[in-house]
Amino acid sequence: MKKDLRIGLLFAMPWILGFLIFLAYPVLASLYYSFTNFSILREPSYVGIDNYAELTSDTVFHQALINTLIYAVGAVPLSTVVAIGLAMLLNSKVKGMSYYRTIFFLPSLVPMVALGTLFLWIFNGDYGLLNEGIRAAGLEPPNWLGDPAWSKSTLMLISMWGCGQAMVIYLAGLQNVPVSLYEAADLDGAKLGRKIWNVTLPMLSPVILFNVVMGIIGALQVFAVPYVMFPGGAPARSTYFIASYLFDNAFQYQRMGYASAVGWVMFIITLLLTMLALKISDRHVHYETE
């Protein structure tokens, strides 16, 4: 038994070492650095809770935090509804369904930077594909990229592009819903809407909870697409998110200690929101084993 454990540990050692060196150590180090003045190029000097105290009066941090929360509030429900809708469509019995599933999943494989560049063209105010369509419909299109009132909405819409991952998980969840429940609903005379509300969504609720929690974590870390599409959080910091602020402090302003504090505050906020989601889920998530 001891020998098996030793051999097992030896085989797991590359992963364990990788975890300790590249994940556990940086995480703990960043906690320490968050209490220091650290510019990478100099030895860190201990400053107590100064960095955290500064965050309380940092108006740019507040703005970035509000932007991030607004984005999460918009993007997570939107992506959830779209992903569930697509999963339901792709759960129907239609010829060639495996091709459709692949097609709808493919966009989520596009790298974030390529995605940002692609959407710069699609959302271009003058000759963008989207505004061409809106104009063709006889409407006055907004300036998606240049108007502070629209810039966050633009990013929320773009977030739907990557909902393929969640869609696949919803699809797997849908296929696990017992057919007998739908048959029972049919016998009771339930229409499609009622069946979705009373059968599909309750049975899918654990999957929804998982995806929503992952969505919240992802939305709070949004970085690559706004970094490519809206340099500096333009216009007027309307797309400046916490991850952008963390990056700027760490790599542009050489304030690694302050950036670490931003990261830890963000971690606590993410943790609290996740706990809140789990708490709320107590009443709304139905587990088959219950």
Added chain:
Amino acid sequence: MNWTSVGITGLAATLVIGAIVTGERVITRQDRTDRVTVIYWEKWTGSEGEEMRKVVDAFNASQDRIFVKYLSISGIDSKTRLAIAGGNPPDVAGIWGDQVVQFADAKALTDLTELSKVKGLDESYYIPAYWDGYVYKDKVWAMPSTPAAIALHARPDLLPPEAATPEKFPKTFEELDALVEKISVQGPNGSLKLAGFLPSNPGWWNWAWGYYFGGQLLTGDKVTIDTPENLRAFRWIAKYTKKFGSKEVQSFQGGFGNFASPQDPFMSGKVAAEQNGVWKANYINVYKPGLDWFAVPMPYPADRPDLKGRSNLSQDVLCIPRGAKNVKEAFEFISFVQKQEVMEGLCSAHGKNSPLAKVSEKFFDTHPNKYIRLFDQLARSPGAFNIPKVGVFPQISNEMNVAFQEVNSEQKTPERALADAQKRADIIWSTYQKQVLEK
């Protein structure tokens, strides 16, 4: 499972970890065992990178003691910082001139004062305003690779005859405003079709507008954003938003293509005049060959003729990071780049003016920018100015960008936007003084 396979697995794991730890050092050093290898990181890619590669090749061929290994690196500033912190920096790094102070404050650079003195690379060798960009706290921290100056570019085909030549083009902001009023075209619904000029295009030097109205961002030891001169500049900017309409300007600019493409607003004829750098000619030659254009100095306020000929300068520089292995050899290469014929060749290929005090007639005669003499004059003018020498310039520039965008989108009045920017800048500057300058 036997001990042989366990041993092999363990050995493989050790090799992987060993490669991770030592690989970078093993791979990047000593390409040529017969010469000292100087690692040179440069931010340029494409044709600009290739022109620098030619200079490196020429240096490598000019002697048999040093071999410069040239690597084009994206995100050079952050990667250089991390490499310095990791104790394995390049010997030469091609950073932006506006980062010299920040790097010097962080003690990330090697002091080049003595080395440059020995090679005769002193104040007299360079145009004074450019030299000023290499010196901080009485020490030399960098040497130029290519510099630039800014001027107003205009398209005669979009101008009325009375303004269609450099001589006749408006000299003051008031005259420019009147011209813009006259030639700009808006559709029946207010949508802009042609803008005579837009302060927000290309939007790369929002920090500098106040300087054209007599202001500055650093006065002594204080960051001075909300001064009357800077406020005057931002009121002038706000006038343009009011004139055309905030939404109309935003919508119009939303359709501007990339500056390195035929969809660039100047090349595609959406704006008749724009502020831009000496390199603009290179892009025009590539993306819109044959386009008729001219360059003139930026305007000045009618009541401030003393501000005539102002131009904000920028430059790419070469520095030796702290901890570089081959400092003397690295400076050998840097001083090779400073040779007049090498510098002129590089600057000409990049479409830039020369930073050197002495410039050959051949440089002017063969330069791809037909207005190169103007840019040279602007750089030598007493009105030429660099970015303020303050380590928090990136943050201050960001604050100025935000203030500009807030005014341009009518979210805030110029007074409010600058007051907010000043408040933020004061906090940033005092934190920097405390934490970095240890004041």
